[in-house]
Amino acid sequence: MKILITGGAGFIGSAVIRHLMQNTQDLVVNVDKLTYAANPDSLGDLCHSDRYVFEQMDICNRAELERVFAAQSPDAVMHLAAESHVDRSLTGPGAFIETNILGTYTLLEVARAYWQGLDAPEQAAFRFHHVSTDEVYGDLGANDALFTESTSYAPSSPYSASKASSDHLVRAWQRSYGLPTLITNCSNNYGPCQFPEKLIPLVILNALEGKPLPIYGKGEQRRDWLHVEDHARALYTVLKRGTVGETYNIGGLNELRNIDVVHTLCEQLDQLRPCGAGSYKRLITHVQDRPGHDQRYAIDAGKVQRELGWAPLETFESGLRKTVQWYLDNPGWVARVKSGAYQQWIDAQYGDCQVTA
Structure with missing residues (x-):
């Protein structure tokens, strides 16, 4: 296949491309705007393969999307391009509306026109795979059942609301126009090449620099954690074997409190990169919780396991x-992504939080 991937220089997108290039013979067309969180370094030498094409562009640019579809003739689309950080959505929701809603609409329209122009066998084989999040479901109480594919949507933040909107658009284009779509909703991803505004890389890198490890509130929020390489395998499995019009929840089966994640990180760092000043746990610093913070996400991934055989x-x-070892081994990658703009945002978000015992 030739697969057009949006957001392929981002965290999850780059993992998908690495999986495809290393484990299949598929061709990849990477469409990425290269915003702050994208990093072509995450693809390494794969960028030089004759099976790889890169197009730097905004998915809101319809004319450019039409040009790429006409030139590349993809057999499938995997749509991962998105603004994805809750905290940023609270301070600047406009970018989330533009990329996640208007961008998805534009991509759907271009893909629909392209698909309608294909011959019947190519139309039947074409797939549009939209990659979403479990945050569209809102949050769960301590004793509530896990999120399933039929859980009602109840987004809490501008980010999750924009992703919920894009999910609805994809379903509408499948129902109204017959576009052969698939949707996946995943839990929290972690792993190599993640931009260091997210919890796990932020804690690793702050700890190594002796900086406070900021924890919202008491850190009681619970998340299901999915390794990004497991997620990449799942996404490709859904693309190849999923049923058109269906949604598949993808989770790591690892529901943990944020504070327990941070404690485990500190313990692993204590082993792999011990600090003479004592355990990295001394750097844990509790900061004011963010508005509308969801307390618990937990995914039932039984459907994708039963029907498609992924685990x-x-x-x-x-x-x-x-993950910890990867960040220890790749200081050059870290240095290149931690720009001045990123550091300014971290300073504005967490302020001058001080280390507490």
Whole structure:
């Protein structure tokens, strides 16, 4: 296949491309705007393959999308391009509306026109795979059942509301126009090449620099953690074997409190990069909770396991250790993504939080 991937220089998108280039013979067309969180370094030498094409562009630019579809003739689309950080959505929701809603609409329209112009066998084989999040479901109480594919939507933040909107658009284009779509909703991803505004890389890098490890509130929020390479395998499995019009929840089967994740990170760093000043846990600093913070996400991934045969290979402990080791081994990658603009945002978000015992 030739697969057009939006957001392929981002965290999850780059993992998908690495999986495709290393484990299949498929061709990849990477469409990415290269915003602050995108990093072509995450693809390494794969960028030089004759199976890889890169197009720097905004998915809101219809004319450019039409040009790429006409020139590349993809057999499938995997739509991962999105603004994805809740905190940023609270301070600047406009970018989330533009990219996640208007961008998805534009991509759907271009893909629909392209698909309608294909011959019947190519139309039947074409797929539009939209990659979304479990945050569209809102949050759960401590004793509530897990999110399933039939859970009602109840987004809490501008980010999750924009992703919920894009999910609805994709379903409408399948129902109204027959566009052969698939939707996946995943839990929290972690792993190599994640931009360091997210919890796990932020804690790793702050700890190594002796900076406070900021934890919202008491850190009681619970999340299901999915290693990004397990997620990449799942996405490709859904693309190849999923039923058109269906939604598949993808989770790591690792529901943990944020504070427990941070404690485990500190313990692994204590082993892999011990600090003479004592355990990295001394750097844990509790900061004011963010508005409308969801308390619990937990995914039932039974459908994708039963119907498509996918299951995560990494436990949280094995995946986290690989992640910590990757950041320790790749200081150059870290240095290149931690720009002045990123540091300014971190300073504005967490302020001058001080280390507490």
